[in-house]
Amino acid sequence: MFPTPIAKRSRSAQLSYQAFLPLALILWLLPLLAVALFSVKPGADFANGNYWGIPSSFDLFSNYGMVFFESNMPRYLMNSLLITIPTVIGAVALSSLAGFALGIYKFRGNLLIFFMFIAGNFVPFQILMVPVRDLTISMGLYDSVMGLVLFHVAFQTGFCTLFMRNFIRALPYPLIEAARVEGVAEWRIFWYVVLPLMKPALAALAVLVFTFIWNDYFWAVVLTQGPNAQPVTAGITEFNSQFRAAYHLMSAGSIVAALPPVAMFFLMQKHFIAGLTLGAVK
Amino acid sequence: MHSILKTSFVALIAAGVATSASAEAHSTLSGTLRISSDMSNPAPRAVMEGMAAEFDEMHPDLEVELTIVDREAWKTQIRNALGANPPDVVNWYAANRMGPYVDAGLFADVTDLWEEEQFEGLASTKGAMTIDDKQWGVPYTYYQWGVYYRADIYEELGLSEPETWEEELANCQTLLDNDIKCYTIGTKFLWTAGGWFDYLNSRTHGYDFHMALARGEVEWTDDRVRETFANWRELIDMGAFIDDHQNYSWQEALPFFQNGEAAAYLMGNFAVAAFREGGLTDEQLDFYQFPKINPDVDYAEDAPTDTFHIASGAENMDAAREFLRYVTSPEVQTRINGGDALGQLPVNANAEIGDDKFLEQGFEMLSSNAEGGIMQFFDRDFPAEMASVGMEGLQEFMVFPDNLDDILNRLEDARQRIYE
The missing domain is CATH 3.40.190.10 (Periplasmic binding protein-like II)
Incomplete structure (x- = not known):
């Protein structure tokens, strides 16, 4: 088996592994630790250049209190949920349907349509910035939760369909044939035969899309402004006034904003890893 | 409590403007006043929304329609906004920054407003609001x-x-x-x-x-x-x-x-x-x-100065001009620049400033010791x-x-x- 498990390697290899692992870990986590440290410092420490030292006072409660009670953060968190959850539902629902059609039915152009879904993934979305913005403005969806949801659904469906189609393709086809022989309607086959078998894929995809959308910053900045529609990733910058950056509040806000995807990851770790590899291996 | 304060303040402002504004009966303003503002940061946003609401209350027949645009985005959007179906009043900046819009005829000439008594208090920025010997807007705040x-x-x-x-x-x-x-x-x-x-x-x-x-x-x-x-x-x-x-x-x-x-x-x-x-x-x-x-x-x-201008294509010119009188009045400038609002300096020399030694020195310096410009x-x-x-x-x-x-x-x- 490659790589050889550490437990079976030589003693010196084990020792150097044990020595370097904590080092690498600290190095890797340093930015996060810094953000966590900043989030309990008072603003004065930044004016006085005390970036890395002991906080001059422990301001965990006042900083986080500020974030939750005296800023628009709760509103931004709410927006994030309002954007993320419908997107997850919409993208997963559409892509299971599309995946079912592309995976089960043989028709002319099946492969072509499938390739179009894949090709969509190869378009770097930054180049769509201007047309998408103009489109949302002319549709009256600019600066609205609806606009972001529609756009995210449209864009995520490409990747999700690839994922779903390959998963459904891998299901034993005789199951469907058997149902057809019994005279079951096609939509009932989807609902009662295929969908229950897709549960692992649905879970994996939902977790994955949730993290993608929650962490989206680019479209949030391009398509929304202000607390009535902006999600939390973009809303954090509200702690910057016109002239000054409030590093301590931004850090506290970032920690709060990062919690849902992190919690999601730990709760659904199994599905998350499955989601990353599923569709890649066939 | 807050609404009581606000209401009494509106009354105060209304009284102040009624006496200081010229004889044009401002209560007869009607129609819609469309304002596009770039005051998108939280504190300025609250100030702008407060002013729009007050102005709306002061003129029962007038409806104030406020659009707040992100401050950075506005720097590129203003040209489009002024081009087709322009709002009546817009935010912008003084001096050379107004040049392109003045040259393109997109800002309305407000020279006659500056001849009114109230505008004498704005003398410190008159030069910055002047292009071709005419004035093209009014300042609402600056800082030293x-x-x-x-x-x-x-x-x-x-x-x-x-x-x-x-x-x-x-x-x-x-x-x-x-x-x-x-x-x-x-x-x-x-x-x-x-x-x-x-x-x-x-x-x-x-x-x-x-x-x-x-x-x-x-x-x-x-x-x-x-x-x-x-x-x-x-x-x-x-x-x-x-x-x-x-x-x-x-x-x-x-x-x-x-x-x-x-x-x-x-x-x-x-x-x-x-x-x-x-x-x-x-x-x-x-x-x-x-x-x-x-x-x-x-x-x-x-002293970077933020301003209001009237679009030359404004539909409600009377209301727009009245709004410019409103934002330059000493009472309004005193309040919007207070420590709990913008925290900057009022441009109107007759306005009052907060009890702060830096604001006081800055106000003094800009109002009376900046003859150069x-x-x-x-x-x-x-x-x-x-x-x-x-x-x-x-x-x-x-x-x-x-x-x-x-x-x-x-x-x-x-x-x-x-x-x-």
Whole structure:
């Protein structure tokens, strides 16, 4: 088996592994630790250049209190949920349907349509910035939760369909044939035969899309402004006034904003890893 | 409680405006007043929404329709907004920044408003609102620039506020002899060097020369420009500025001032909040106007001014003009610039300012000791493209003063290309 498990390697290899692992870990986590440290410092420490030292006072409660009670953060968190959850539902629902059609039915152009879904993934979305913005403005969806949801659904469906189609393709086809022989309607086959078998894929995809959308910053900045529609990733910058950056509040806000995807990851770790590899291996 | 205060305030304002505004019966305004504002940061946003609501309440037949656009986005959107189906009133900036819109005929001429009695209080920015001898908008807020210094350090070394360049250099030498840098500055984002250039250039050759340079009418390789840089170089060669300033943002350069490693900071008044947050008291802090260099030149001051304008295609001209009277009245300017609102200076000299020694000194300085004129800051006075090339050159000069010829040739090339 490659790589050889550490437990079976030589003693010196084990020792150097044990020595370097904590080092690498600290190095890797340093930015996060810094953000966590900043989030309990008072603003004065930044004016006085005390970036890395002991906080001059422990301001965990006042900083986080500020974030939750005296800023628009709760509103931004709410927006994030309002954007993320419908997107997850919409993208997963559409892509299971599309995946079912592309995976089960043989028709002319099946492969072509499938390739179009894949090709969509190869378009770097930054180049769509201007047309998408103009489109949302002319549709009256600019600066609205609806606009972001529609756009995210449209864009995520490409990747999700690839994922779903390959998963459904891998299901034993005789199951469907058997149902057809019994005279079951096609939509009932989807609902009662295929969908229950897709549960692992649905879970994996939902977790994955949730993290993608929650962490989206680019479209949030391009398509929304202000607390009535902006999600939390973009809303954090509200702690910057016109002239000054409030590093301590931004850090506290970032920690709060990062919690849902992190919690999601730990709760659904199994599905998350499955989601990353599923569709890649066939 | 809040609504009671607000209501009584509206009544107060209404009374104030009723007496101060001209005889035009403002209560007869009707229709819709459409305002597009760039006051998108939280505090300014609240101010703008408050003003729109009040103005709406003051005029029962008038409906105020407010659109707030992100402040940065507005800088590119304004041209579109003014082009087709324009709003009645828009936010923008004073001086050269209005130039393109005035030239394109997109802003309405409000010269006759400026002849009204109330507008005499706005004299300090009249020059900044004037193009071709006409006024094109009204200011609602500005803030002063100047030298903030550590009064405790100055006192310990027996220094006093300098008024001339010689005193300035002598002060600086004393500080350096005591291992204290004269100035902290962080030029990582370039603009802070622009402030230094504004002051050095306008103190050396005056406001008119500085503006001519901003409009591209003077060559960067001109000997007069070189004189400005020669003055600057005196400070640089002394080692007056902190080392490695190109690595710091303006906030990251604060600790040198807070710790007493540097004695002064040329900065806008927004820095005071940071000084205080860092633990300096008002006894340790003070402010002086940038000293004279050429004694024959009047003081010109950096005071970036934010403004309201009427679109030339405005549909409700009467309401728009009344709104401009409203935002320039001393009562409204007093309130919107208060510490709990914008926290800046009212432009109207008859307005009152908060009990704050820096606001008081700034208000005094701008209202009565800036005969040269009000500059809008390097990146507002110069066209955007020139400002960005220019500030890069200024930063390079501060780090490598020997590159001056090279820098000036580059800026001159840029000037010839940009001002075509």
